[in-house]
Amino acid sequence: xxxxxIEPLGPGxxxxxxxxAETAVRxxxxxxxxxxAVDRYAAVSKHAERPDSxxxxxxxxxxxxxxxxxxxxxxxHRRDDGFDIDIVAELLLHGALTPAQVLDLLFxxxxxxxGSMYHGMVERQTRCITVRYADGxxxxxxxxxxxxxxxxxxxxxxxxxxxxxxxHHRYLTMNSWAFCDWFNANTPVDLLFExxxxxxxxxxxxxxxxxxxxxxxxxxxxSTEAGKSASVVALQLLKRNRNMRYASRKGQRLxxxxxxxxFSGHTSVPGSSISDALDTIAxxxxxxxxxxxxxxxLIDLRNPKCNNDRFTDRWxxxxxxxxxxxxxxxxxxxxxxxxxxxxxTLPQKxxxxxxxFGEGPAQSAVNDYAATLGQAVATGSRKIAPSGxxxxxxxxxxxxxxxxxxxxxxxxxxxxxxxxx
Amino acid sequence: xxxxxxxxxxxxxxxxxxDLAEQKDDSAVWFGGLVGIERQYRVSVExxxxxxxxxxxxxxxxxxxRVLSPQLEPRFDALEEAPxxxxxxxxxxxxxxxxxxxxxNANEWSHxxxxxxxxxxxxxxxxxxxxxWLATGRWHGGGRHGQPHHASQ
Numbered sequence: 001x002x003x004x005x006i007e008p009l010g011p012g013x014x015x016x017x018x019x020x021a022e023t024a025v026r027x028x029x030x031x032x033x034x035x036x037a038v039d040r041y042a043a044v045s046k047h048a049e050r051p052d053s054x055x056x057x058x059x060x061x062x063x064x065x066x067x068x069x070x071x072x073x074x075x076x077h078r079r080d081d082g083f084d085i086d087i088v089a090e091l092l093l094h095g096a097l098t099p100a101q102v103l104d105l106l107f108x109x110x111x112x113x114x115g116s117m118y119h120g121m122v123e124r125q126t127r128c129i130t131v132r133y134a135d136g137x138x139x140x141x142x143x144x145x146x147x148x149x150x151x152x153x154x155x156x157x158x159x160x161x162x163x164x165x166x167x168h169h170r171y172l173t174m175n176s177w178a179f180c181d182w183f184n185a186n187t188p189v190d191l192l193f194e195x196x197x198x199x200x201x202x203x204x205x206x207x208x209x210x211x212x213x214x215x216x217x218x219x220x221x222x223s224t225e226a227g228k229s230a231s232v233v234a235l236q237l238l239k240r241n242r243n244m245r246y247a248s249r250k251g252q253r254l255x256x257x258x259x260x261x262x263f264s265g266h267t268s269v270p271g272s273s274i275s276d277a278l279d280t281i282a283x284x285x286x287x288x289x290x291x292x293x294x295x296x297x298l299i300d301l302r303n304p305k306c307n308n309d310r311f312t313d314r315w316x317x318x319x320x321x322x323x324x325x326x327x328x329x330x331x332x333x334x335x336x337x338x339x340x341x342x343x344x345t346l347p348q349k350x351x352x353x354x355x356x357f358g359e360g361p362a363q364s365a366v367n368d369y370a371a372t373l374g375q376a377v378a379t380g381s382r383k384i385a386p387s388g389x390x391x392x393x394x395x396x397x398x399x400x401x402x403x404x405x406x407x408x409x410x411x412x413x414x415x416x417x418x419x420x421x
Numbered sequence: 422x423x424x425x426x427x428x429x430x431x432x433x434x435x436x437x438x439x440d441l442a443e444q445k446d447d448s449a450v451w452f453g454g455l456v457g458i459e460r461q462y463r464v465s466v467e468x469x470x471x472x473x474x475x476x477x478x479x480x481x482x483x484x485x486x487r488v489l490s491p492q493l494e495p496r497f498d499a500l501e502e503a504p505x506x507x508x509x510x511x512x513x514x515x516x517x518x519x520x521x522x523x524x525x526n527a528n529e530w531s532h533x534x535x536x537x538x539x540x541x542x543x544x545x546x547x548x549x550x551x552x553x554w555l556a557t558g559r560w561h562g563g564g565r566h567g568q569p570h571h572a573s574q
Contacts, residue, residue: 015459342459345491346552370553373458374561377546387438388455388545406435408542411529413507413550413564415521 008230008273009196011383011391015369016340019349020274021197022365023357024233025204027074027240029083037068037085037137044131044139047117048089048109055109060090060146063153065176067239070183070261071228074236074243084138086128088176090155093145099158099169103129106143126161127172144174153177154306172313175306179258182305186265189227193271197228231268234277235261238332240357245328253315255325259301260285262311266304275340279333286329289322298322332356346370380410422470422532425449431537439466439541447472448481452489455541457548463489464544468536479509483530484540485519486547492516493551500558506551507564520547524565 007013009021029037045062048055066086067073075083089106097105107129111122123130128142144155153175160169239257246254260281267280292299298316303309316322335352338344344352346366353362376382376392383391383405391405423431429449432439438461439453448469454461465487467480479485493516495504508518522543523529530539550562 342456342461345460345555346458347556350556366556367559370550370557370559371561374550374553374563377550378561378563382546384542384545385456386436387461388457388541388548389459390457390545390549406538406542408538411522411539411543411546412524412527413521413547413562414524414567415507415509415564417566418504418510 007196008190008193009200011393012385013273014275014340014342015346016349017273017275019339019353019365019369020237020278021200021233022204022368023353023361024237024274025197025201026361026364027236027357028201029073029075031205033075033083033137034073037073037083040131040133040137040139041068041085041087044087044110044118044141045089047112048106048141053109053112054105055089055091058092060092062141063088063090063177065142065180067257067261069176069180070187070232070235072232072235072239072257072261074240083136084140087139087141088144088155089141090144090146090153095145098160098166099171100160100166102143102145102158103127103160106141110141124162127157127159147173151175172310173306173308175303175309176258178305179262179303179309183261183265187229187231187268188270189229190270190272193230193273194227197233229268229270230272230274230277231264231281233274234281235264237274237278237357238264238281241332242325242328244356244358249324252321252324253317256311256315258311259299259315262301262304263288275336279336282329282333282336286326286333289326289329293319293322293326380407383407423535425468425470428468428536431535432541435537436541455545455548457545457550458552460491460552462491462548465489466536466540466544470532479519483523483525484536486522486540486544487517487519488548489517493518494555496555496558498558499554502554502560506554506560507547507562520544521564522547524567526567 009018041062041064047053048062049059050056063069064086065088066084068085073083073085091102093102103124107122107124110118110129110131112119118131121131121133123132125140128140131139131141133139142157144157147154147156155174156171157174158169159172238260242255242260246252263284264277264281267284268277269280272280288301289299296319298319299312299322301311303311316325335356339349339352346369350362350366353365356362372392373390377390381393383393384407385391385405393407425444425447429441429444432441432451436453438455439451441449442452443450448467450468451466453464453466455464456462466484468484469481471477471481493505495515497504505515505518507521508515509521511518522540546562550560554560
């Protein structure tokens, strides 16, 4: 079939592609959690700037960084793990404080006095402070200071590990704002894909709301608020796979999301499918890691908009850590090829999806796929391609998608029950 | 009633993945590849005109489709339709049980119909639902069960 005639994620799309999309929809933040994250982001910003805060009049502004800013936040694969929201608090400090003092000041401002909103929920980290909510959501707030007013958002962040000698404390250059801008510009929304993916995301959201018997209106979903390209969806799936692989590797740092996002931004091609984007991203990361491994070095990836902002400064810690992810990516690409193969049956693809992305979203995606297909057969609302492939007729699917498929008349499966002889 | 020659012509025109293995004046057998979801299955189709005044074998009442490979996988623990969905159980080898593709009591198929336009696409429907059943344990393709049938003929 002419590839150009295949509607993205439509009835003629490869089954693997549809299953990847349905799995991705299920690891998206549900609209209610997305709204909660937005509300908490606003509340914590307001709290930091309250009149009796030590940071009153010292916060230039708060802005999201990381996955929240590039629309790639995913749920945790463990129900009680919640998810991370990354925020930058840009401060006006005039270079007067040491890294430890800045982090301590932010901690003090957010933690507040006993009895206040966040008291006891805040933890001082090496480069940020973390607000931990009872439901598992984490809000990481990284303090920064602008370096040059003429170079928007190029900033210092502060590194001061508690307990470490002050001589180890340092300033690091970063520009997550420019990176997010660059990423979003490099992964523009492909209208056909965006509409097809949004339709699936909305259908799943509505089903979830009905299942949870929520009465409040559904807040904007991340996929409807900003739209998604296949590259962003692919990035979410790759992050999910990484989280699955590292879940049992206690004490090992994860390959950074920002590294994956950077390669995704470099390789994004409008009009590509999720599977193509996934394979491309995995392939370029693998190539870069293997190149480093061959030359006995560790990968060194920089922010394309700020060369001193080094994305791989904390991972890989050593060659072994680098090689572990090389092997993960090799396995991932083989599994992805199998998912897209027409030699595997649906249960075989389900088993692979479970290994790659976890049982919950994978089985749910397969259940819905099987139910949709079965319903189309049961109601006669399907076409049959020359190969026999059953193509559910989507309400809005243009006829051009399946020009040579026929629509046979309806029939009723019959038969005798087992053991009735 | 469609002649065997008409059935053969329609099959050749519509289903290029099928080979005619045997043709007589009143019967034919095909082997071919058929996809339900993506994986291709090899199936056989046996069909014959009813012989007057005789106790006709099932393949002379309607086309009989069997899955040859990959072998059907009985699931005795499936939530629905265990161990195989909508087949006429062949108790000698249930993996070769003919598929039950229509309700004979609802006049959904007659000898005036072309196998190429009914039986084969319906078998594709069955294969698609069968894979869904294997993956979920549930049969989503609808259908009903009739009176018990005995071993295949």
